[in-house]
Amino acid sequence: MYAKTRIGRWLATAIAAFLLVPATVAQEVSADAPIIDFQTRFLPTVAKNGMVVAPERLAAEIGVSILKRGGNAVDAAVATGFALAVTYPRAGNIGGGGFMLIHLAEEDRQTLIDYRETAPAAATADLYLDDAGEVDRQREFFSHQAAGVPGTVAGMLYALENYGSLSLAEVLEPAIGLAAEGIPVSFALNAEITSRAERLQRNPEAARLFLDASGNAPAPGSLWRQPDLADTLRQIAGQGRDGFYSGVVASHIADDMANNGGLITRQDLADYRALERTPIRGSYRDFTIVSTPPPSSGGIHILQMLNILEGYDLASLGHNSAAYLHRLIESMKLAYADRSRYLADPDYVEVPVAELVDKDYAARLRARIQPDTATPSASIAPGASLPGESTDTTHYTVADASGNVVSNTYTLNFSFGSHIAVPGTGMLLNNEMADFSASPGEANAFGLVQGEANRIEGGKRPLSSMSPTLVFRDGQPWLATGSPGGSVIITTILQTLLNAMDFDLNIASAAAAPRVHHQWLPDRVRVEDGISPDTIRLLENLGHNVESSRRTLGRTQSILLDKGWLYGATDTRRPGGWVAGY
Incomplete structure (x- = not known):
């Protein structure tokens, strides 16, 4: 395809x-x-x-x-x-x-x-x-x-x-x-x-x-x-x-x-x-995702959100449509709520990695998403059904x-x-x-609410959102990407992956497409320029608190590998990026 x-x-x-x-x-x-x-x-x-x-x-x-x-x-x-x-x-x-x-x-x-x-x-x-x-x-x-x-x-x-x-x-x-x-x-x-x-x-x-x-x-x-x-x-x-x-x-x-x-x-x-460390690994449709383990929260929550979204036919909803973005935003709220409680340096705190990326857990979270109503963040508790980061x-x-x-x-x-x-x-x-x-x-500093697990201790590594990620297709590396952005890193990478995997965008288009971000608290959706005003009105009618992002969301640097060729794209949201190849 x-x-x-x-x-x-x-x-x-x-x-x-x-x-x-x-x-x-x-x-x-x-x-x-x-x-x-x-x-x-x-x-x-x-x-x-x-x-x-x-x-x-x-x-x-x-x-x-x-x-x-x-x-x-x-x-x-x-x-x-x-x-x-x-x-x-x-x-x-x-x-x-x-x-x-x-x-x-x-x-x-x-x-x-x-x-x-x-x-x-x-x-x-x-x-x-x-x-x-x-x-x-x-x-x-x-x-x-x-x-x-x-x-x-x-x-x-x-x-x-x-x-x-x-x-x-x-x-x-x-x-x-x-x-x-x-x-x-x-x-x-x-x-x-x-x-x-x-x-x-x-x-x-x-x-x-x-x-x-x-x-x-x-x-x-x-x-x-x-x-x-x-x-x-x-x-x-x-x-x-x-x-x-x-x-x-x-x-x-x-x-x-x-x-x-x-x-x-x-x-x-x-x-x-x-x-x-051993990278965190999961699957999404026909792809294998390999990403960053704790003390980064990125890999866990990228997989967690992909697990939730795997239950929907996203392509049929339409890229950046209100129906698609609603489900995407709801999955973000659920993942970031869990981040606030469970993620920290695994050498100091026991992080329930397997439980958080479990597909059955994702199915229970998916069941909480209403197709026509936004869930208020105040009603989302971290790990409500869990089994036993700079810009x-x-x-x-x-x-x-x-x-x-x-x-x-x-x-x-x-x-x-x-x-x-x-x-x-x-x-x-x-x-x-x-x-x-x-x-x-x-x-x-990024508005992320964090818990006791990530408190300061000598020698400990602070929780991060940095999420360098690799995607494999048919057992071979297919896409490599990552981003800056503090709290928006995780959702930036998530959307870049979905743009390529579900919506079949080439890597330049996958990087350039406008993005949204929700991190559970505060209860608001940040939206980049380029999302249709009609789509924004539909999201607001569903109950989402939408605000135009004053800053761009993330900045990916990506390579897609296909049939012996390398396709590179630097995110155009900021000046100065470069693709060098030979």
């Missing part, structure tokens, strides 16, 4: 994109490359040998250059990750953490590297409560105490050592070159820094790194160098893990913490370990000629994290501690 009209759909999408926005042409990485405003590759891109889809052009092209050198998908993913720390500072990082989902073609096996940040050993459950017992949001979001122990470097090195084929020096060389020699400032980079200039200005080191003497971002077309970050990357290239988690870099981090009331110590850094995260996807696939999501949490830079390192601190329940029962 998919193959019959694929070419026609690709052409239709390409023509529509051409009429709306001029597409740029792929170029090799070069400091002399022209600066192009909104340098997003809007046209769907096809390749045969390898592909990287990322939120920024230079990093994507670096990933492909690694593939051309003979590296595999993991080598390219690690090179892209470190390059994004240079070229995409709002979310690319060495000071944050995330999850890397890997398909190993030769072994026909999938594995998940969990390099989520951990709470410093000194962190306590009442860390962010003031004398009145209220949450101090300034301390939780924008102080040194907001930072968890960074996991990105450990995770990237673990992936490379265990599943890569090139040396660390080879893989880090391009990122070091970009940081030391400078990168041309694109319109997107200028806009990203400008949007956070006021907050960055409050930290002297962040202001020095990102702003000029007048408090302005580097101008489009100028050359931006990051010598401190280049030195940090050289430490990692030369010493591996010790180059970040001990030695000079660790001293810089620990000293900055000690001088500013932070909690991370040299011992916390030395103790950090990336973990390898500025980033995602990229890689595939190589041997069939290996990497889907990687990592973050600083907020855009530019805590907006605090560590002197001497060129790196920003994350504010991932905000993903814990500072006060169980209250909403976090």
